Amino acid sequence: MSEENIKNLEEIFEARIARDEKIEPKDWMPEKYRKTHIRQMSQHAHSEIIGMLPEGNWITRAPSLRRKVALLAKVQDEAGHGLYLYSACETLGISRDELYDQLHSGKAKYSSIFNYPTVSWADMGAVGWLVDGAAIINQVPLCNTSFGPYARAMVRVCKEESFHQRQGFEIMLSLCRGSKEQKAMAQDALNRWWWPSLMMLGPVDAESVHTEQSMKWKLKRKTNDELRQQFIDQTVPQADLLGITVPDPDLKWNEETGHYDFGEIDWDEFWQVVKGHGPCNKERLSARVNAWDEGKWVRDAAMAHAEKKELNKLKEVV
Amino acid sequence: MKKNVYQYILSIADNSLILGQRLGELCGHGPNLETDIALTNISLDLLGQTRSYFQYAALLAGDDKTEDDIAFIRIEREYRSILLVEQPNTHFGYVIARQFLFDVYHLLFMEKLQFSKDETLSAIAKKGIKEVSYHERFSSDWVKRLGDGTEVSKLKMQEAINDLWRYTDEMFHVSASDKAMISEGIGVDVVALKERYYAKVTEVLSDAMLEVPEGKYFQKGGKEGIHTEHMGYILSDLQYMQRSYPNMKW
Ligand SMILES: [Fe+2]
Ligand SMILES: [Fe+2]
Ligand SMILES: [Fe+2]
Numbered sequence: 333m334s335e336e337n338i339k340n341l342e343e344i345f346e347a348r349i350a351r352d353e354k355i356e357p358k359d360w361m362p363e364k365y366r367k368t369h370i371r372q373m374s375q376h377a378h379s380e381i382i383g384m385l386p387e388g389n390w391i392t393r394a395p396s397l398r399r400k401v402a403l404l405a406k407v408q409d410e411a412g413h414g415l416y417l418y419s420a421c422e423t424l425g426i427s428r429d430e431l432y433d434q435l436h437s438g439k440a441k442y443s444s445i446f447n448y449p450t451v452s453w454a455d456m457g458a459v460g461w462l463v464d465g466a467a468i469i470n471q472v473p474l475c476n477t478s479f480g481p482y483a484r485a486m487v488r489v490c491k492e493e494s495f496h497q498r499q500g501f502e503i504m505l506s507l508c509r510g511s512k513e514q515k516a517m518a519q520d521a522l523n524r525w526w527w528p529s530l531m532m533l534g535p536v537d538a539e540s541v542h543t544e545q546s547m548k549w550k551l552k553r554k555t556n557d558e559l560r561q562q563f564i565d566q567t568v569p570q571a572d573l574l575g576i577t578v579p580d581p582d583l584k585w586n587e588e589t590g591h592y593d594f595g596e597i598d599w600d601e602f603w604q605v606v607k608g609h610g611p612c613n614k615e616r617l618s619a620r621v622n623a624w625d626e627g628k629w630v631r632d633a634a635m636a637h638a639e640k641k642e643l644n645k646l647k648e649v650v
Numbered sequence: 651m652k653k654n655v656y657q658y659i660l661s662i663a664d665n666s667l668i669l670g671q672r673l674g675e676l677c678g679h680g681p682n683l684e685t686d687i688a689l690t691n692i693s694l695d696l697l698g699q700t701r702s703y704f705q706y707a708a709l710l711a712g713d714d715k716t717e718d719d720i721a722f723i724r725i726e727r728e729y730r731s732i733l734l735v736e737q738p739n740t741h742f743g744y745v746i747a748r749q750f751l752f753d754v755y756h757l758l759f760m761e762k763l764q765f766s767k768d769e770t771l772s773a774i775a776k777k778g779i780k781e782v783s784y785h786e787r788f789s790s791d792w793v794k795r796l797g798d799g800t801e802v803s804k805l806k807m808q809e810a811i812n813d814l815w816r817y818t819d820e821m822f823h824v825s826a827s828d829k830a831m832i833s834e835g836i837g838v839d840v841v842a843l844k845e846r847y848y849a850k851v852t853e854v855l856s857d858a859m860l861e862v863p864e865g866k867y868f869q870k871g872g873k874e875g876i877h878t879e880h881m882g883y884i885l886s887d888l889q890y891m892q893r894s895y896p897n898m899k900w
Binding site: 392622 | 674678679685687690691701704717721722741742794795796802806887888898
């Protein structure tokens with residue numbers, strides 16, 4: 333294809349997006365669009381399955397049968413999210429195995445929040461309330477993103493994430509209405525998860541590399557800072573309702589802006605975790621690598637069995 | 651009478667509770683996402699059944715007892731699950747073998763329990779049969795897949811079946827309190843299930859090109875509350891919150 337042709341195609345392509353048309357896997361797309369989508373969707377998929385680990389940590393120790401069942405179902409939902417996102421990603425011509433390789437080798441990133449430890453039952457409340465809460469803020473705009481399979485996956489995922497968020501809040505509510513120890517447990521969880529949750533919405537706009545292009549492709553509709561403000565404005569009243577304190581002495585309602593002002597985020601901590609040196613980066617990645625390596629003989633067997641069955645069917649036909 | 655029914659419920663429900671708990675350990679660590687999701691489903695079904703049984707048991711016990719009191723606040727000797735279900739997730743072959751050896755029994759058991767004279771138990775069984783027949787299909791399919799997969803998987807599957815075989819006979823033991831329940835038409839006469847059980851297990855194992863173990867020495871004790879060394883660790887996790895923070899609502 334001549335350069336001019338490509339330029340034409342790109343113009344048509346961008347115009348389609350501007351008209352809010354969905355791009356489907358079989359449509360022509362610029363290489364950069366394909367690559368950016370593989371990167372973002374696979375990061376998202378990896379976050380879902382790495383995200384199973386910190387909450388999976390409390391399944392065997394959940395304090396009641398009702399909570400145990402709800403937590404199991406929640407973690408299972410995250411596996412489902414991983415599954416649709418990997419499938420959506422595969423429509424762009426990359427296999428799930430390749431995507432796993434990128435995760436296991438450390439080449440692909442996943443959401444840094446999952447590199448923090450879950451050390452008490454209240455963390456199941458805080459993670460649902462804050463982490464799923466921040467995820468929703470990130471993801472609701474993606475229900476209208478330009479790439480069809482991603483947009484459709486997000487519609488399904490967001491419905492379940494808001495259920496998770498309510499479930500997490502409800503765990504916090506039970507703790508805050510409970511004994512002194514339970515309320516202290518809830519406060520401690522908020523103290524530990526608040527700042528990492530703010531970081532989850534991404535670096536400040538000045539340092540965010542992908543924003544402009546992503547806006548055009550509707551991979552992003554608001555900047556990181558706008559999303560963060562939205563999260564804070566939405567979450568602080570919920571903390572008030574719970575009767576626990578957001579661990580930020582600078583947090584204050586600003587009548588003029590109609591938003592909360594908040595304190596400085598420790599971006600050094602953020603970059604440390606992103607670069608692989610958070611409290612649980614090693615544990616999270618090695619748990620995934622182990623599961624994958626130890627599962628190899630099982631996957632091989634399933635494949636070999638399926639091939640034998642196929643062969644037998646062919647023989648019967650002949 | 652009520653007390654006998656209560657004890658009888660525990661002997662059924664504890665199997666579901668302990669196996670559900672064991673499967674819960676695996677969530678997020680399966681060999682692939684599809685299998686992870688399927689095993690979690692089984693765990694969810696078993697824990698759902700556990701809740702129905704214990705809610706009923708709590709009702710019978712009175713004194714404001716709750717399903718959670720029964721699930722979490724007992725000493726090891728009071729858990730009446732069979733030894734098979736507490737065996738560890740040594741590798742995926744063990745997970746499947748444990749599931750398969752239990753599911754075949756569980757389905758036969760539920761098919762009889764639905765005719766129990768106790769209406770609640772009968773209702774729980776009727777609802778559970780669909781779930782348990784799915785479990786049995788899932789685990790039998792995996793036994794076949796692994797038995798007839800690769801050299802490695804065949805060895806591992808056979809190893810797990812051989813190792814867990816010694817826990818199968820206990821399913822067909824009848825305790826004194828079970829006897830009373832059977833004669834009242836409430837409980838299931840498990841002795842009568844034994845022949846069909848081994849026939850079904852043999853059929854699947856031969857389809858899987860695996861050998862039926864010849865072991866003639868069996869282990870027992872779970873039904874009387876005498877467990878293997880694994881049980882204490884399962885309970886430490888299971889009971890951790892309830893023991894550390896007693897008498898609270900979650
Ligand atoms: Fe999710
Ligand atoms: Fe998500
Ligand atoms: Fe979620």
